[in-house]
Amino acid sequence: MAFNTKRYIFNLLDVVLFCLYSGDAYMNLYTPAINPARPHLNRVIPNLQIIKRCNLLHNTDAFWIVSGYERVGKSNLAQALAEIYLKLKPDEHPKRPKQELTLTKEHFIFTPEQFFSVPYEVPRGSPIIVDEGGTAMLANEAITAEGREVKKIVTVMGERNLFVIICAPQWDLLQPYIRARRGTTLLKVVARGHFLAYNKPAVQRIRKDARTAQLVYPPPTFMDSWQFREGKLWNEYETMKADHLKARNAPDSSNELLMATTAARRLGISVNTLNKYSDDGTIPWTELFNGQRRWRENDIAMLLKEHNSKE
Numbered sequence: 001m002a003f004n005t006k007r008y009i010f011n012l013l014d015v016v017l018f019c020l021y022s023g024d025a026y027m028n029l030y031t032p033a034i035n036p037a038r039p040h041l042n043r044v045i046p047n048l049q050i051i052k053r054c055n056l057l058h059n060t061d062a063f064w065i066v067s068g069y070e071r072v073g074k075s076n077l078a079q080a081l082a083e084i085y086l087k088l089k090p091d092e093h094p095k096r097p098k099q100e101l102t103l104t105k106e107h108f109i110f111t112p113e114q115f116f117s118v119p120y121e122v123p124r125g126s127p128i129i130v131d132e133g134g135t136a137m138l139a140n141e142a143i144t145a146e147g148r149e150v151k152k153i154v155t156v157m158g159e160r161n162l163f164v165i166i167c168a169p170q171w172d173l174l175q176p177y178i179r180a181r182r183g184t185t186l187l188k189v190v191a192r193g194h195f196l197a198y199n200k201p202a203v204q205r206i207r208k209d210a211r212t213a214q215l216v217y218p219p220p221t222f223m224d225s226w227q228f229r230e231g232k233l234w235n236e237y238e239t240m241k242a243d244h245l246k247a248r249n250a251p252d253s254s255n256e257l258l259m260a261t262t263a264a265r266r267l268g269i270s271v272n273t274l275n276k277y278s279d280d281g282t283i284p285w286t287e288l289f290n291g292q293r294r295w296r297e298n299d300i301a302m303l304l305k306e307h308n309s310k311e
Contacts, residue, residue, distance in 0.1 A: 040227045056125045061158040063182040067171045068189030078165040080226045082127035099123035105236045110244040119157045127163040196220035257294035
């Protein structure tokens with residue numbers, strides 16, 4: 001009986017900390033002194049422990065944003081966080097006890113196609129890494145149909161209790177919905193192996209200077225460091241990112257999948273007309289894992305070419 005009472009108290013404490021302090025605001029309370037035997041991520045690990053317990057036992061989710069200049073190690077920090085998250089208790093999701101939580105190259109998101117499929121494919125409670133904001137989370141899509149689809153997928157991420165780590169060059173480049181409603185923590189990488197952590201109240205105090213148009217940050221909740229990751233998984237990640245950048249920057253990007261509004265805009269028709277011609281087979285389209293439609297850029301280009309040649 002004493003054991004059950006103790007477990008109940010600890011579970012109740014998890015819920016109180018999570019609800020009362022809006023996600024990761026409990027960093028203010030749970031920041032132990034630096035342990036010389038474990039100098040890396042010393043202050044983040046206790047918070048990751050609470051995040052995982054809440055995600056898996058109390059049906060919550062967590063969205064962490066990692067920002068910083070190019071080549072400072074944002075993705076490496078994201079992988080380090082995901083690896084440590086997996087090592088913490090509990091080991092499995094109570095609703096899916098036979099599904100092992102892992103971190104593989106399938107948990108990295110680079111393209112819109114991956115963004116709309118990976119959240120459905122990984123086990124509940126898994127960590128996923130959205131590299132460079134996944135393009136889809138950028139603010140310039142916030143009020144479009146694409147932006148509304150992003151909100152649907154973000155909701156799915158929450159329903160599946162995922163630990164989502166979003167890498168972005170700058171915090172304000174993300175959609176306002178992601179920044180204000182879903183992001184609970186910002187980790188700003190200032191140099192390789194070193195970052196500043198901001199909990200949600202601190203993030204809400206970030207502002208843009210009207211004269212210089214630069215972001216002005218409040219004092220960080222704390223500072224921490226991590227040991228740069230190496231090994232097979234990191235090598236696979238670098239290969240995937242290199243292939244993604246090569247494909248994105250190639251002159252022929254015919255394999256790119258377009259969303260409905262983009263495809264309709266290029267064809268000069270409405271979205272309803274696009275769907276009508278797609279239903280009868282006039283315009284070829286591709287179905288994603290979650291049932292959503294996408295149109296290949298080379299198919300749209302061929303249709304435009306045929307149309308122009310008839311004129």
